[in-house]
Each structure stands twice: as C-alpha cells, then as structure tokens.
Amino acid sequence: MLEDDLKTQLKGYLERLQRPVVLVASVDDGTKSAELLELLEDIRTQSDKVSVEIRRDDDQRKPSFAVTSPGHDIDLRFAGLPMGHEFTSLVLALLQAGGHPSKAAPALLEQVANLEGEYRFETYFSQSCQNCPDVVQALNLAAVLNPGIHHVAIDGALFQEEVDAREVMSVPTVFLNGALFDQGRMSLEQIVARLDTGAAQRAAAGIAGKDLFDVLVVGGGPAGAAAAVYAARKGINTGVVAERFGGQVLDTMAIENFISVQETEGPRLAAQLEAHVRQYDVDIMNLQRAEALEQDADGITTVRLASGASVRGRTVVLSTGARWRQMGVPGEDQYRNKGVAYCPHCDGPLFKGKRVAVVGGGNSGVEAAIDLAGLVAHVTLIEYDDKLRADEVLQRKLRSLANVRIITSAQTTEVLGDGSRVNGLVYRDRAGGDSHRVELEGVFVQIGLLPNTEWLKGTLALSPRGEIEVDAAGRTSLPGVFAAGDATTVPYKQIVIAMGEGAKAALGAFDHLIRSSSPVAETAAA
Template identity: 55%
Template sequence: MLDATMKQQLGAYLNNLRNPISLLVATDGSPKAKELEELATEIAELNDKISLTITEEPINGRAPVMAVAKEDNAPRVFFAGIPLGHEFTSLVLALLQAGSHPSKEDQALQDQAKGLTRELNFEVYVSLSCHNCPDVVQSINLIAALNPNVTATMIDGGVFQQEVTEKEIMAVPSLYLNGELLANGKQTLADILNLVDDDADAKAAAAMAEKEAFDVLVVGGGPAGASSAIYAARKGIRTGLIAERFGGQVSDTVGIENFISVPYTEGPKLVAHLEEHVKEYDVDIMKAQKVVALRDGADGMKEVELSNGAVLKSKTVILATGARWREMNVPGESEYKAKGVCFCPHCDGPLFKGKPVAVIGGGNSGIEAAIDLAGIVEHVTVLEFGDTLRADAVLVKKAESTANIKIIKEAMTTEVLGENGKVIGLKYTDRKTDETHVVDVAGIFVQIGLVPNSEFLKDTLELTNRGEIVVNSHGETSMAGVFAAGDVTTAPYKQIIVSMGSGATAALGAFDYLIRN
C-alpha cells in the first residue's frame, strides 16, 4: 500500500509516539477490507509501540473500519474505508494524537474541546479527492482524542455508497452529529466547536471584551489579510487579525501554478504556510468570528462589532474580507444546495460518477471544472451566458476536443429542477431564439465568478455598484483610518499574488497614517 518513501516518512513521524497505541481493523473479506488490513499491517510494522488486531466483527455496524486508540483505552477515532489520498494526513495525525503527541491547534480551542460535557458522536462523509474534507476529519478526530465523551468516524462515500444513497448525500464533507446532519462543507475546529458548544458565543464575547485596543486590526485571513498582518506586525505596532476562517477562498483552491517562485502548490498547503508565517510575529489571531459592523467610536477609535455582540477597538482597520462564489439566483438553487447544486468540482465530482452534470460558466474555472469532471461523470454540459468562452485558449481547445463535453453558448440558466429532494435538471433560455430548453442532469456546478464580502459596509464606506470597496493607491477607503486590500476592493485582477501585494500596501498605508495622526 505504502511505497518506500511514504514508509520512511511515516516511520519518522511515528518516532514521536509517547505511549503505545492499538489498531483494530474490522474486515469483511472484500477487496477494500484487504487493502485496509494491508495498510494497517504496514503501519504496525513501522513502530514497536503499535499493536494490531484483526476482527471479522463489524465496528459500529461497518466494515472495513480501522479504529485508532491509546493502548488499553476504548477507541474513539474510526476510519470507515481506506484513509489514503487527502485523508492520509488525517490518519497520521490520529496516530500521533493517540500516542499523546501534542497538537499544534490553538490551546484555547483544545481547552474548549476538553470542556464539552455532553455525548457527541460525529460522523463525516468524505471523498478521498476532496481537499476540504481533511479539515473536518482532523477537527473531529482531535476533539475525540481530547474528550472521552466524543467519538469521530470518517466514512468514505465511495466505499459505503449505500449509506450515501440512503442519506441522499450529494456534497462532501457532510458532517453528522448523533445521527443528524450538522453541517455541509468546509468546517474548521473553531466552527465545529461553535456549533456544539452552547456557551461558545458568550465565552468568545467575554474574551474579546478583555482585549486592549489595537494599533491595526485586520479583518480577514486570506492572502491579503495575512500579508497586512505581517507587514503591520513587523513595524512593532499592536496588531490583531480577525476572520471567519483563515485562508479564505484560497482554502478551496486545488492547484496553484502561478504563484511566483513556487511552480506548483495547493490551496490548503499555501494557507498553512500563511498562518505559520503570521504566527512568527506578535499577531493576536481571532478565528471563527464574523464582523457585522464598522463605525467611528466616540473616543476617536474605530469600533469593529462582531456577531456575538463583542466590540473590538483599533486606531486603524484594514478590511481584507475577500469574496465568495457568485450564485445564479434562480428558482430552485437555494433549495437544492448540497443536493445537486455544488460549487466545488474537486470535492463533489466523485459523488456524480457515471451521471450527467452541468457546469455554469465558461471562464477558466468553469472550463477547468468541465475537463476535470469529464473523467468522472457520464457527460458534462457547459452553459455560457455570452457568445464566446472567456477561458484561456488552451483550456477551450481541450474542452472542445473532449468527447463527453458539450458547450452551449448564449444560454441563460433560469431554473434548477428537482424531485424527491435532489436535482434532476435545469432550464435555460437560448438568448438568440428566446426558446426554453431543459437539460437532464444530476448535478450542477456553479462557476460564475465572485461576489465581494462587503454587505456589512453598505452604509459605511464608498462601494462600487458591484460591492467592491473603493480604495486609492495607498489602500485608503472613504473613511479616515480605514484601509482595504484584496478581492473585496477595486484592485484589478483577483489573483493571490496581487492580493498579497495590496495587503502589504494597506499595512504600510495604515502605518503611515498612524505616524501622521
């Protein structure tokens, strides 16, 4: 299962085990079970502190399953399926945590996880090609490792297809708690704790209330926000960074090939490096917090209000809230989100294996999605509103030469069609003939650009009609002492490297403002 290089690397990690751990594998004689047994055997052979038991009895009603536990303890972390692909890291971390190797997660979040008092049985359905799924798997695994009231189970939808069908799961990750759906999509440890800890908002608000005023408060944790925080902190001024999730849109990006000096990387990896870099400096990072208002305070400070009611104060503010996927805003779209309407082809594509799907949008993201999906699904129909595709010529040529991709131009999607809780098709209007057509599809992947995350600033700052924050060459907004950077602004070309540059500009602009005022 593991090649020589992976064994060598894993063996080095396993040297960090502080106590013996046990693996329990439930097998049912299937090919997948034999793969899991082989994987577990190879892992056990790498370190004397690992014991392995094979059983033909299902674990929690499932097989194949691998349970991971501290020796002589009941297992609380389970992998139903083969934890390879993107989930191999989740397996490695689970092994280390069972062996009492400390987590690098924020200590405050670990303490919050330890303090949960009710019984929580998490299950998360994943696909091994999903780059968002490991965040959820690793988060619930850590909670389970820290708290004896919690269990965590990763379920590979490709192996347990009957469960996926019965639960009508059409998007991953799908997180269940005690048998009921808790959340869909990417979730951080802080997000999950906020969902299950009834006192989370009150605790967070109390902690925020005790914070001293900042010199610079950055709102947003994407490339622009990280760059702003680093440049501000390097000036030796009190810097804070608050964000709903660190990484923003980059967390959802798979391949990145245009980040100068790095020929290829992936979004989650770049996000990890960004956060690691920010933590090298004295930056107060506050995650899983949503900003709902910005205003001038009576004392001359800027006030940033959070959804939990807390108010942070700062001499200057840098807004780097980024953007999110644009929606079609047609009947049926909201109703069938995560039930066939998707925004991540890499995550959810495998769930539509052998089925027809549609991609909305003929830009780079849309055509790339169509090409990726074509290797998995039965057929891809691309609907482009304009009369020409906006994607790069090399992508268009590839799509046009792929047998199971059909491209329809001048097509305006008008409705998502569904039945029995799932997508069955869509309607579109031919903009040349005004005729209405129906396309039978099981999934619809929306790839039509981005919307700035600026709604809370509508009556506060000057915005364009598209919602972008108007900034000058120094990142200044229409409110004195407030700066902005990245995709939320009028800065042209929504690119990672451009956002980083604008973040540095905004931080230097804020520092200059502090000096002069």
C-alpha cells in the same frame, strides 16, 4: 500499497509515538478489504509500537479500521481507505492516539476535553476533497481527547449506497447522533463553538474588553495575513478579526502560480499564513463576522461584530475577500448541497456515473468540466456568452472529451428537483428565446466571485460591483481606513496580488499613524 518514499516519511513520523497503537481492522473478502489490510501492514512495519488486529464477524462497516491505544478510551475509525488528501488525517490520528501532543491552542484542547455528554459523529469525505481533512482531523482529535466523543470518517465513494440513502450530495457532510450536523469546511474551534453553547458569549465578552488597536485588520485571507505581518513588524498593537482565518484560500485546490512555490494546496497555504502571523504579537480573533463600521469625530474606527462585541482601531485594514457568485435562479438555494455544488474537486466523486452541468465558461468552469468528465457519465457546460472565455489550451482539452456537451448563448433560468435532490436544469437560448430542459443529477456553479462588502454599504465608497474603492496606497474614502485584496477595485483577483496589496495597506496605515497625533506618531517623533 505505499510507495517506498512514503514509507520512509511515515517511519520518521511514527518515531514520535509515545505509547502503543493498535489498528483494529473490520474486513470481509472483498478487494477493498484486501487493500486495507495491505495498507495497515505497511503501517505496522514502520514502527514496533504499531500492531494490527483483524476482525471479520463484527457489525462495523467493511472495510474499516479503528485507531486505538491500550488503556485509553478512544473511539476513532476510518471507513474505507484514507488516501489522497486524507492520508495526512491518518498520520495525525496515529500520532495523536499514540500520545504525540497536538499543536492546537491549549485553551481549545482543554475546552474539548471538558465537553460533557455523548457525541457520535460520522463524517462523509472524498479523497479528492481539500476541505474534508480539516473536519476529519478536528473530530479525530476530539475523539482522542474526550472519551464521550466518537468519530468515524467515511469514504463516500466507497459506501455509495449509504451516501444515497442519507442523501449526501456534498462533502464534508457531518452527522451527529444520527442527525445532520453540518456541511462544508469546519475547524475544531468552530465545531466546539457549536457544542459548547456558552463559548460564543465568552469570546464576545473577551473581545469587548480589548484595548484600542493601532492597526485592526478585518479578514484573515492572504491580504489580511500580509497586512497583519507588516503592521506587527512595525512594533505597533495589531489585531485581526476573521470569520475564518485563511479565507477563500481554504477552498482552493491546486495553487501553481504563487511565485517561488512551484505547487501547493490552499489549506496548506492557509495554515502557513496563520502560523506566520502567529509568530508575531498579533491578537487573532477568529470566528468573528463583521457587521458594521463606524468612525467617531476623533478618527477612531469601530467594527461591530455579529457576536455583539465591538473592537476599535486607530486605523483599519479591510480585507474581507470574496465568495462564490450564485446564479440567483429558482431552485438554487433549495437544492444547495442536494445536487447544487460549488466545488467540483470536493463533491465530484459523489456524482460518479451521473449526469451533471457546469455553469460558467471561464477558466474555473472549463477546468471543472474537464475534471468532472473523468468521473461522471456526462457533462453539459452552459455559458451565458456566445463563446467560452477560458484559456485556449483549456478549451482544446475540453472539446477533445467525448462525454462533454458545450452550450453557449444560454442563460440558466431554473434548477429543477423532486423536492429532495436535483433532477434537471432549464436554460433559455439567448439567440432564439426558446427554453430547454436538461436532465441531470448535479449542477456545479462556476461564475465568478462577489466581494464580501454588503456590511459596508453607506459607510464608504463602493464601486457598482460592490468593491471597495481604493487609491494607489490602499486608502478608502474614510480617513485611516484602508483596504486590500479581492474585496477592492484592484484588478486581477490573485493570491500574490492580494498579499502585496495587504502589505501596502499596512504600510499605508502605519504612514497614516505617524503623520497623525496618535501615540505612534509621538513615539516615532521621539
């Protein structure tokens, strides 16, 4: 099951086990059960602290296995084979059940351990989903820390009947005590904030009491992380307010154009960004959404947060990034996560053998159609323009696929459904004006990005597209307020460009400080 080099790596990790781990397999006579037993045997042979028990007559999903440790009340289970992106989740579960400490913040771990009540979580994942491991790993850790928390991670592609019955059409999808809890990427911090009802109020109270920052960064993506590092290295008081640290990078699959790094994945890069920022004395305020920007007569800028708290900076770097653009047609919102999806890597496996459409003929849309063609029965690619806009090499690959239909000069006008899931799409022929219906079960939207700047309207200068207008130094129309990344008018929305712009904005903010009457300027003069 496991390649020799992977076994060698696993053996090194399992040397960190501090106590025995027992893998309890629930299997039948099927092929997948045989594969699961082979996987568990490969794991067992890498450490004398790991043992395997086999059960065939229990009422658990088959194939599945529990990760346990004698004398410790841990209810943690994988239903299916946690390979692909989830293999890391399996390794972490083994280590944590075996007593290896988590690197999460001690205060967060204590908060999880102190949660009262019984929480039975079920998470549906796909092995190709880069968003799923964060959720699976967070809930696995919670199950290790708190005996009242139970978790099973379920491979949706393997348990297709179950997925259909519960109408799971997007991953990760999490159920709590039998009811839908949430969908999409979530960190342990976010999950605990939902369970611990007083957490948000405590966080807001803590933020309200913070001192004035020299540089306040709003946004935790590549631009925000670079700005925070460059500001902190100047020795000035730096803070970061982020709705989710990592930003849109968390939703990115393969990254192959980040110079000096031949290949990486978005979640891995996001974790590295946060780790780099935390090497410095930076105050990170996560899970905080900015709602308003105000500036007083002394040039102090206040950022008001959705939590009710406010935080102030002598200078501010806005790096709020962008999000997937929506079509804005009837049915899109109604059937979001019920057939309307935005991540083909994550949700594609749930549409195996079905018919889907991809809306958008740029690189993202064509790449999505190519990937989906290997999974689904048929792909219809719909492009508003009279020709595809993707790179020619991608177009050639797309046109070589037998189960793909390309429709250009087509405007999507409606997503259709039966009330619970998508069953069709309507588009208008822009040349002739006629409307056509396409019968299908899924719609993947790939039509670009929108800047996260609505909260800034009327405060500083925005372009007609809603992007923050900046000059060559990252300055906005407000003195002392800078901006960087995908939320700005700087062309070419790329990670490497966002990082450079974030660094430049932080240097611009520092230059502003030393040229003003701030304490930073007085220190520099001394």
